[in-house]
Amino acid sequence: MRVITERDRCVGSGQCAMLSPEVFDQDDEGLVLVLREEPAEGLREDLLRAADLCPSRAIRVDG
Amino acid sequence: MTQSAEAAPEAGSPLPQFPMRRTCPFSEPREYAALRESEPVSRAALKVNGKPTWLVTRHEDVRRVLGDGRVSSNLKLPGYPHQFHIPEEMLAQVRLMLLNMDPPEHTAQRRMLIPEFTARRVRELRPRIQQIVDEHIDAMLAAGGPVDLVTALALPVPSLVICELLGVPYEDHARFEEWSAALMNHDLSPAEYGAAVQALDAYLDKLVTLKESEPGDDLISRFLEKNAAERVADHVDVVTMARLMLVGGHETTANMIALGVLALLRHPSQLAELRADPALLPNAVEELLRVFSISDSGTARVALEDVEVGGVTIRAGEGILALNNAADHDEAVFPDAGTLDIHRKEARGHLAFGYGIHQCIGANLARVELETVYGTLLRRIPGLRLAADPESLRFKDDAMVYGVYELPVTW
Ligand code: HEM
Ligand code: SF4
Numbered sequence: 001m002r003v004i005t006e007r008d009r010c011v012g013s014g015q016c017a018m019l020s021p022e023v024f025d026q027d028d029e030g031l032v033l034v035l036r037e038e039p040a041e042g043l044r045e046d047l048l049r050a051a052d053l054c055p056s057r058a059i060r061v062d063g
Numbered sequence: 064m065t066q067s068a069e070a071a072p073e074a075g076s077p078l079p080q081f082p083m084r085r086t087c088p089f090s091e092p093r094e095y096a097a098l099r100e101s102e103p104v105s106r107a108a109l110k111v112n113g114k115p116t117w118l119v120t121r122h123e124d125v126r127r128v129l130g131d132g133r134v135s136s137n138l139k140l141p142g143y144p145h146q147f148h149i150p151e152e153m154l155a156q157v158r159l160m161l162l163n164m165d166p167p168e169h170t171a172q173r174r175m176l177i178p179e180f181t182a183r184r185v186r187e188l189r190p191r192i193q194q195i196v197d198e199h200i201d202a203m204l205a206a207g208g209p210v211d212l213v214t215a216l217a218l219p220v221p222s223l224v225i226c227e228l229l230g231v232p233y234e235d236h237a238r239f240e241e242w243s244a245a246l247m248n249h250d251l252s253p254a255e256y257g258a259a260v261q262a263l264d265a266y267l268d269k270l271v272t273l274k275e276s277e278p279g280d281d282l283i284s285r286f287l288e289k290n291a292a293e294r295v296a297d298h299v300d301v302v303t304m305a306r307l308m309l310v311g312g313h314e315t316t317a318n319m320i321a322l323g324v325l326a327l328l329r330h331p332s333q334l335a336e337l338r339a340d341p342a343l344l345p346n347a348v349e350e351l352l353r354v355f356s357i358s359d360s361g362t363a364r365v366a367l368e369d370v371e372v373g374g375v376t377i378r379a380g381e382g383i384l385a386l387n388n389a390a391d392h393d394e395a396v397f398p399d400a401g402t403l404d405i406h407r408k409e410a411r412g413h414l415a416f417g418y419g420i421h422q423c424i425g426a427n428l429a430r431v432e433l434e435t436v437y438g439t440l441l442r443r444i445p446g447l448r449l450a451a452d453p454e455s456l457r458f459k460d461d462a463m464v465y466g467v468y469e470l471p472v473t474w
Contacts, residue, residue, distance in 0.1 A: 012174070026177075026182060030178040055418045055420075056130075
């Protein structure tokens with residue numbers, strides 16, 4: 001499983017970083033930063049949720 | 064099915080009026096369920112001026128509209144669904160706030176502000192927010208009940224948080240709070256209200272001027288510093304931005320504090336669970352935000368091109384109200400949507416903070432404020448109860464942001 005983000009689309013709402021701080025953070029500009037690109041399988045449900053909740057559709061979960 | 068607000072002249076049936084009222088303070092307006100079911104993208108007439116607008120009521124469609132790059136938030140466009148009367152001359156002079164900007168201006172200003180509201184930054188503010196809440200609860204306990212929770216806690220907490228965020232000097236806090244509370248006091252005469260608006264505007268103007276020459280460790284100073292390099296805003300834009308932080312973050316959070324406490328008092332078993340297990344707080348906050356969705360029609364747009372939503376074509380230039388309260392009661396996403404359930408798994412999918420590029424920049428800050436207030440109040444005043452007949456409470460039926468005017472409580 002890979003987490004892919006598009007920084008160009010991110011609007012910095014921080015939903016992802018609030019919901020799954022073990023995988024997402026925000027950089028100095030407030031844009032999404034992936035801490036673990038290939039997170040543990042157990043996080044799949046959380047990550048799909050983060051992808052769905054992202055207001056700018058900037059998060060994708062592959063594989 | 065294709066229709067547009069301009070075509071299809073109505074055969075005698077007048078359009079339903081918007082806004083529609085919440086007949087029960089804990090429910091969405093009764094009309095929404097029928098709209099979602101049989102006409103999820105429908106027409107209505109704005110009460111203020113009779114102009115037609117589209118109402119979008121399903122969760123999926125509301126997300127689609129708010130995530131669509133072909134809709135505008137610009138309140139100066141002729142089709143914008145205004146809910147208050149603003150004279151033309153005044154509208155022409157209004158400086159656009161972030162809330163009403165479109166890309167690329169919106170993107171440039173928003174990017175300058177988002178570092179102030181990251182999840183990490185908000186976590187760092189937590190201890191200070193806790194302190195502010197504790198001080199106000201100390202004062203409540205010292206005064207003894209009954210007190211009005213709105214004036215004792217709900218209004219001052221978010222006002223002080225914004226004060227400190229903007230870098231309002233400590234000695235001005237009391238005046239700042241007074242003016243910002245006045246803006247929410249619907250019992251003031253138009254003259255008194257106008258005076259408060261002017262005083263606050265003059266104050267913010269002075270504050271920005273001060274920060275221009277003596278920067279501090281605050282949002283306005285950092286904005287000015289970045290702006291010196293990027294030049295996206297002039298002095299008036301910075302004052303406008305500061306005012307938006309206050310307008311956008313004060314009454315909204317205050318109303319959610321009071322409504323949330325009221326809802327919990329009406330659901331004693333959920334309240335008891337929450338007191339016993341504070342780990343339930345974050346989800347309870349989401350559920351309360353969902354149930355009330357207080358800024359229902361704050362998500363207003365104008366179509367820039369023809370846009371198809373739920374099988375209906377909305378024509379370029381037509382106004383759209385993507386109703387987040389209607390979306391947040393959509394049974395397709397929230398089964399038994401009318402029931403408050405602090406354990407509801409899908410609560411976080413609510414659109415009370417909007418969706419898309421304008422999604423509330425203060426959402427995570429508001430979440431922490433609400434968690435802190437609810438949690439601390441339940442812990443420190445376990446005997447909290449309503450000190451008024453529930454029937455006597457007055458709700459903000461005519462305001463843009465839903466709330467309760469007063470909430471007498473005792474313990
Ligand atoms: C429970 C509390 C709150 C609620 C329900 C709320 C609701 C909303 C909604 C629905 C929007 C989107 C409007 C649109 O799409 O047109 C929004 C935007 C915004 N909110 Fe909030 N808000 C809350 C708290 C706050 C706080 C605490 C702040 C700041 C300190 C804030 C500042 C803003 C700003 C600046 C925007 C404009 C963002 C943009 O256009 O990019 N809000 N809010
Ligand atoms: S939820 Fe989406 S828009 Fe918000 S910070 Fe994360 S990636 Fe960016």
